[in-house]
Amino acid sequence: MSQDLTQLTAYELIEAYRTKTLSPVEATMATLKRIGELQPHFNAYRAVGADAALAQAKVSEARWARGAPKGLLDGVPVGFKDLLNVQGFPTRKGSLATPDIIQQADSPPAARLREAGAVILGKTQTAEFGLKGLTETKLGGVTPNAWDRQYVSGGSSGGAAVAAALGLGPLQVGTDGGGSIRNPAAVNGVFGFKPTFGRVAGYPHNGSLFHIGPLTRTVTDAALLLNVIAQPDVRDWQSLPSDICDWRENLDSGVKGLRIAYSRTLGYVKVDPGLAAVVDRAVARLSELGAIVEETDPGFRDPSPIIDAINSERAIRLRSEIGVAGLDLIDPGIRARVEKLERYTLAEVVEANERRTDLAILMRRFHEKYDLLVTPVQSQPVPRLGTPPQTPFAFPFNITQQPGASIPAGFDNNGLPVGLHVVGPQYGDLTVLRLARAFEKLQPFPTPHLDSLSKL
Template identity: 85%
Template structure:
């Protein structure tokens, strides 16, 4: 075993627990210590309950010693983005406008992890209400990039992505309403997966763009996490039946013969040549692995006007949640955005949803020819603090509710990560994971190594 237990994957931890080579108490203690060391520098967690985490770890240790683990993730540390309810923690959503009230019930993914015996560490930082590509808020401060603290971590799941990159819990749960899993995963060099809409049940309801999914250091860990959280829940009437019992099965089957469309610009975006060159190299590796790759755009125009109109529902929901007094407390940029989105008429929203339907149908037809679509995640190198990363490839596939992932592909001119974006047909989640795993096997994902706090 490596000396640093925080660098072990969830899969490795379970194997070590099974043979008693490691204890959940050892691992949780090491993870909490690393959080204590790095939290002042990276501001990853909104809240951590040390006493509860150690108690959960001790209970897990006793179960493993009896040979009776509670579930697939017994004793594995995990964190939750602070948009999701976790019993015993407030849900502040990165905002001064929310109450500091402790939640009495778990969201569906938190409930599934608790049932599986995972050690719930706490809540990770988020952009305010998940409405910005920056994990920089007046409530919680700045969460910088895992590779260089002068650069952004992205958003809105910035805390979760940095936590995964730095070994502050191998399993992280994020949310994605327009790229909020994939964007921070890309700029922090970790694996971020947005499953098909509803695949991971959610409650309270957050609209038809909102996906919940894993952010991890390895693809196999993401698959293991999906084994637990990709379950229906009676509170989410849009969650489909569980049709996949083992997400790890045939994960290593490769991409030979898989038909892949590669679009560098989606037909309308301007992309930095350095970013394109990095993604080109990753796509070339897919061809070397036997995939059938063709240059092809999916053939739709920029859908920004569609998502704006659809997001008017989210703006109205936010005003209802926090009221006029709460709106005065939120980021002025977000307040102006809410006010702008509220101006959409019902007729305009209906028209936007009709155009959304056409977009989804176009993508279904596209996937009759191609198994997967591959693009960059970012259009530009990672920016410095205060400027959101440019990730316009992400949001169209929230509109279509398709599964999509960000896979580490290389590093930009400043040494910051660049992500390759892979999109599958609706319910084609396994195909996305298998492509990601094929690239990971060819070139394991790098992680930032902090030899000592002196470097900070």
């Protein structure tokens, strides 16, 4: 095949394996070669298991030759954010405070993908403990933007977003505790989906804000990945039953007649005018598709105090994990944040959870009238290295545990990607994916210019 194999989607790879025009070994070798070429410049991966990946690809190739693939994603390369356990790799969480110990068991999404025959490439870079919207750490170094290395990749799933954008594995698994999938997806111009809480099982437990989901170049690939990882797991008592057999079904049914609320600011966020104009144009395209769009705000105040109080649990868990000695090794800004969060009283946490309940009820009532809510992802253009992107539209919907996605919508004045944020009611994941797919068909998602990357 003369085309660049790293630009094939997971869906295209599977079809090529089925028709025997391409083998998993060829696809894996091409991906590993591209990782080797671009890793020195973009630092998307913290660890790559090249030998193990090729061994998995050879076994997959034999299965396809027999016409007996192991599962839906047999032979498709996949990467995992380094907050998730993957057998055979240490889980360093972007920190010098974590031990370099090989994991003996897979997290639920890694287990499901291994069972499906996927080729596990390695671990992608993350912000330290996922506690920053910036993938720049003492352990892992700097992971710059996939479109321009002078700018940030966001976080905390920055490595996964950059890998997806640059063809370093068509399927990437990230996590989102306050925007950590949607933030880097927006600034790197890929599709990032945060499913309803519990849709993808997680273990070890990371609290009630923590969602696991895909970062991909296409919506169809995200749906394909969900077919494998959106499963319950006995280790996660909050995981949801698998109530959808195939996430690709009804994906192309469009958005005609859907009632969509468009909130430019959520009622309290200041948004850069140029960025707002990009989002306005994207929302206008939804009307072209037949959606019924109404400009309105959901009607809540900035919920930052709620998420801070709830995150006090995460701070206490982190101190327990790394100890006093570990605190001396972490980023000073993160240490200061941990110490601040630990000062919340039990009464304040209880009050925050009551306010969380009120917010969740408000949004459930809001979605009785509207099928979806759309907003910007970012409030300001993509910043240069060292400064986290401003994505205040993301975290409220971790509080409410709703599904949300970042869709590539256009570019800011510096030529860097802008995301359109789509939020569905709790358990309304498929409606979010339907809108994303309809928009993608009308305005295909761009990829970084390969000619410029080849000159690095």
